[in-house]
Amino acid sequence: MAVVGIDFGTMNAIMGQAERGGVKILLNENSKRLNANMVSFQGNQRFLGEAAAAISRTNYKNTVKCFKRFIGRKWGEPEVMKEIENIPGLKFVPLPDGFVGVEVAYEDSVQTLTIQQCAAMMLCKLSQICASQEHNNGLAMADIVVSVPAWFTHTQRVAMQDACSIAGIRCLRLMNDTTATALEYGIWRSAQKLFDNSKISRVLFIDLGYSSYQVSVVDYVTGKLMVKATTYDRCLGGRDFDMEIAKYVAAEFYKKHKIDPMASPKSKMKLLDACEKAKKTLSPHGVLEANFYVECLAEDIDFGMKITLDQFEELVSPLLDRLVPPIEEALRITSTNSKITPDTPSPHDLSAVEIIGGGTRVASVKRKIAETLGIAQGASPPNWGLQTTLNADESTAKGCALAAAMLSPRFKVKEYAVVDAVPHSVVLSWDKPQMSISNAVPEDDEEDKDDTSNNDSATLFIRNEATPMLRRITFRRTDVFAIRANYAVEESSLLPPGDDRAIGTFVLNIPEAIGKDSPEKIRKIRVHVNHTLSGTVKVESAEVALLPEETAPESEAADSKDAMDTTPIAPDSEQAQDNAANDSKEPTAASETSPDKDTEMKDAPPALSKESGEADAASSKKKPKYKRKPITVETTIIGKMDQRALDAAIETEARMANADRVITETNDMRNDLEAFIYRMRDAILDDLAPFIPESDKSSLDKSLQDAEMWLYEGDGFDTTKSAYQNYLQTLGSKFAGAEARKKEDNMRPELVASFQKKIEQFKQWANSIDENYAHIPDTEKTKVRDAAETQSSWLLDMLDKQGSLAPSEDPVLKCADLQARITETEKLANPIINTPKPKPAPAPAADTSTAESKPSENEVPAGEKSDGNPKPEDKDVDMPDASEGEQVPDADMPDAPPPS
Template sequence: MSVVGIDLGSQSTKIGVARNKGIDIITNETSNRQTPSLVGFGPKSRYLGENAKTQEISNLKNTVSSLKRLAGRKLDDPEVTIEQEYISAPLVDINGQVGAEVTYRGEKQRYTATQLIAMYLGKIRDTASKELKLPVSDVVLSCPPWFTDSQRRAMLDAAQIANLKLLRLINDNTAIALGYGITKTDLPEGEAKPRRVAFIDIGYSDYTCSIVEFRKGELAVKATSWDRHFGGRNFDKALVDHFGKEFKEKFKVDINTNGKAKLRVMAAVEKLKKILSANSSAPLNIESLMDDKDVRAVLKREELEELVKPLLERVTVPLEQALAEAKLKPEDLDAIEMVGGCTRVPAIKDAIAKFYGRPLSFTLNQDEAIARGCAFSCATLSPVFRVRDFSIHDIVSYPIEFTWEQSPEIPDEDTSLTVFNKGGIMPSTKILTFYRKQAFDLEARYAKPEMLPGKTNPWIGRFSVKGIKADAQDDFMICKLKARLNLHGILNVESGYYVEDVEVEEPIPEVKEGDKMETDQPNGDAEAKPKTRKVKKQQRKGELPVSAGTSSLDEPTLSGLSEQENQMYMEDKLVADTEDKKNELEAYIYELRGAIDDKYSDFASEEEKEKIKDKLEKTEDWLYEDGEDATKAQYIAKMDEIRFVAGPVVGRYNEKQEEERQARRQAEEEAAAKKRAEAEAKRKAEEEAKKAAEPAKKSEDSEMKDADTVKGEVEEAK
């Protein structure tokens, strides 16, 4: 099994995996650590990720971006109108959901945002699986903290269509905080003051600020604020508008009338913006932008800051909101961690540092922090890895209330209740109590619709409670409903049950005075019976079936979409395999044509050579005429035909090669045997020489001993 965390960004996606006792960010098929968040459609197959980026300019109307920002939205939402400025494919309404209309395999097709996200997640799944050489199922996926219930449900549906098991849908800022805290070994414990850190994430399309408290083994998000339309793309748009006016005046070209030209300018200003983060000025040159005209310009950093001044004036707003919600001051924070590509802009860094009155910290990888946090979260939730325990206490972004019809028997009953307050802990469970004699419905909705993004419908779901009836005395049934805001940030009424008040006896605790207390025991040594009292307690008596109606797709719909996605996946695979076979055939034609007069020359007669060359020429003509759009089977058949004709020649060549290999191997073996024999002979000669030397040495030792004896006797006689 694998452990994968996915940072699904508006512009690009990063994949983190747990392995080698750490977290790695894996590369895609082009060795990039991030994959463009794009889905494109072509005449034969879909283009996903890098392939979609390559085709984007030539396939504008069939390429969809900003995938996650369309999730769970409706076409009439004003924020969808904003997204259309960044998406080249036309957006349409599909059964109340926003989607895109594209030309796929020669026909007009419509796909919802949920389907588009599922297609892209399938590509990310395959990228991770190829790198890990394992099937990928369990994942943790990131989303912005401002996502509503319907947006989160759309992400879960997309993951299910892509055949992924989503263990957690985690907020971007919470993933960053987890990645920061889980590796720290010096966090405060017990009653000590927690470490407070502000995490500021300014990415391609939005800006979030979270204040998080850390203690050993846990983190608690205290406040989160955001600006949904503040990011790198807003800077890019300001630059595109500026250069659009300049090019119109200076070069007489209007990029607003040419989508491809505008996209090329967008790509160029993104590079220019990055250069200006480290330099005081930067050039912009685009050859043949439109109408065969080259354009060029130069921009200074001061000019850029003037262009984006309205944006820069909004920099401190989320910072102030987060501090106010957390009831803290700038000096109460221990660190300010910066994350996201847009935090490299000097003007933004300066404004934030000035607001807090302290240096900023860049200890986290600005582009990959979310993916790493997602992978850590997946590791903690998966049984595959052993990770140190680390609790996450996230917060509720919007207050949620339940409403219901008033019971006719209870005329003064309240009909609404705010159950989950903004800033409350998530995940969390609340038990709701109702007194009823018949089945009833209740609705969940956001209590303050004005806080929601765009024109989001505040309705979350409708829950019907069945199986309720009055008791034998025509009294109310006490109904308990378990409402849970789960770790995905999604609300459900998970279960219902009813209770009854019953009388039970419970012992009365003895009141002790001093260390010991004497008691009268009339029965001598017999122990006194403990005193008891009767109390009423509620006992669970049975279950109440609860049916839910939410924005989630029902099972038949999900199954149908999953089957459709599998079919498109297999079609893509067939197209890719067919293209591989076509390339293989083309490469073999050129390889064989060069080899027939070279390495195969001595193994073929002139007649065979002519026959092979004729076959290659005919196959090549077919390949570039009738065979341009042939099937996989046809390419395989053509390859087999060539191999049949060239087979005898290639076979003779291979036999000769094998004979030479055998001869070389035999020669090598003989040389090795000879070397071993020489070494053995040398060893034996050395042993024999050693043995021959031993008697002579013994005789010499004996003579020396005799001489010493005589010498001793002479000395003694003296």
């Protein structure tokens, strides 16, 4: 199963598959690396990806695109209504829950779809592309990481997760575009030891995509990246540059012809495509003008003109000015100097500025960014001091693929920490209790850190704080109460206009949790809230701590109002480990920022006296052990589909996918029938003609004509797969005899020659006098000779009979019979030919009694050498022990001359 990262863009989707040694970008059926991110409906069929792009102009009323601009957005938001204007023809509708939906004509009816369903369809298409890769052997995506813009709200993020659930794909996390890019930038450089553990390298990433603009400041050390801040402009992208050119061209066309090409959806699409080409022509440095030409722009009128670089830069000047505020805001938040010092940067200096996204290819965009950072002076085009070391289109997908490999159990990756930033501050609020509860005995070593009796809210996660983060919030309640999560009011300007800031509600049923225990035993309520890897807020668990029986308070209850304690969970605590395991293999940000123990929210109390300290130490030995019970949390997340709606969407997607499969298989069968008709029409006049009797040629030709009429003008124009299959089988049976005769005629000569060769070989062997086969009896050789002669006679007889037949007659000498005869002969002859030689008889044992009593003439008597002298006895000789300190003198050689 494949582990894939997906850059789910506004107009295109890119897939990167994690493999050993790197990431591979997957190609679609058209061998393109970029997949058109749209779906189109026509008749009973869906067209996804490239197939949808091919018919999007003619079928624009039923083509859904720009999913990212609508998913998780509510009807009536100003940005949503403006986006609807950019997609003419398609009918958008408000859904019962207030979100945006679309109406399309499908299966002879008008169907209303959610944007999540449309996005899920595209994810299914991407999974099919992944399965079609040769190296994947038909296996679809198993684990994925999907990129989303950093400005996505909580509602948009959970809607994207729902789309993955509908598609049946396990999404390990959602990852911000700039964070994925930062991972692709840093992980390889960290492996090459280009970062330092003691010095931070700060990099500014600028991403100008098709529809949005994002800026991110990231710090690097060896083995780790930390996102410090991300700023953005949701509505600034490359398409806005196209639109400025289109407005200018439309005005010129109107002056000349008094027709507005922007009023017609088809004319507008033609115009925008031509403007995009003109922008690309003017983007490289040194190009001064572009020719603009469109055929039949409006009412069959062709239009052409020239656009100079000065005109283009003047048109997009307001857009270039909008590039500046997000950069300045990111530098201000992180206290970063725009000075670039790649060699020895300080913590507040930039070591590099990396630009990505298709929009950054425009020369004036690069120059404006460089001027904003103050690096244009002294720098030269085309990059003006900016880095372009990453692939502008594919870096996000590759970063997501790396993140997927890090999180998936299917890969073992060298540890690399990714600490993201909280995109928006999250505030929790609740209603104050309506009744008081009894005093409680403090737990071991635990005091209430933040007793805010009058508080009814707390900011739990702060913007640009490190995430993922698990925090604990403590209450004293006895009733059922709800915790509401919202974005901070002071950051409303960062949210889309019209967004109500709501995230969700978490209802805690305390009476159900304590059961038969008395409410007076309640010590405290603990709720663990997690800011997840995907940027969503989730209540991981809640529990109630109850006093044991012997320490239950008496009736003298004091008014104890709602007490709240917000505390980061220590990374080595049991609760943090349990929740971290649910989110990621990556280290959580809590490990970077959380102390090992609970930290006080207010000023610490004065130190206790020695006497009181001793008293406390003595009493601590008798502190009771509290009983903990889990609390059921009923969660309602804004924008998240309930289980019933999710199941219905999954069923709808499965039904549509099955319908697509049936249509595809039906079309394939129809194509097979069509191909057979055309192939046979040529064959009966060419290579198949000799094998068709003259009496059958006219009837076969008529059968082909009837089949063609049935296919194009009769019932076969639109019928079922089984109907095409049955018709093909019936038609094929009429030509089966001629095709079989042709096949026999083509194969027969080779088999006859092979058989004749075998027969001659067997005859030669049977008549051979080779010594290697002398051990084989003549009777066995006769068997082989007789078999070969019998087969030779049969073959000659059958050849004579076959030679008297016309090619159009059924053969009497069939290839199957020839093959059977060859096999039969080999089965008889080969065992005889391969008969092994008999083993030689063992030699008789020699009589050695006489030889032992009489020595040979040359034998030397024992005790004498061959020269007649006595032979010295062989004895073990003890060598001197050199370790005892005695030096052994060198022995004189017998033939050596005496020393001088």
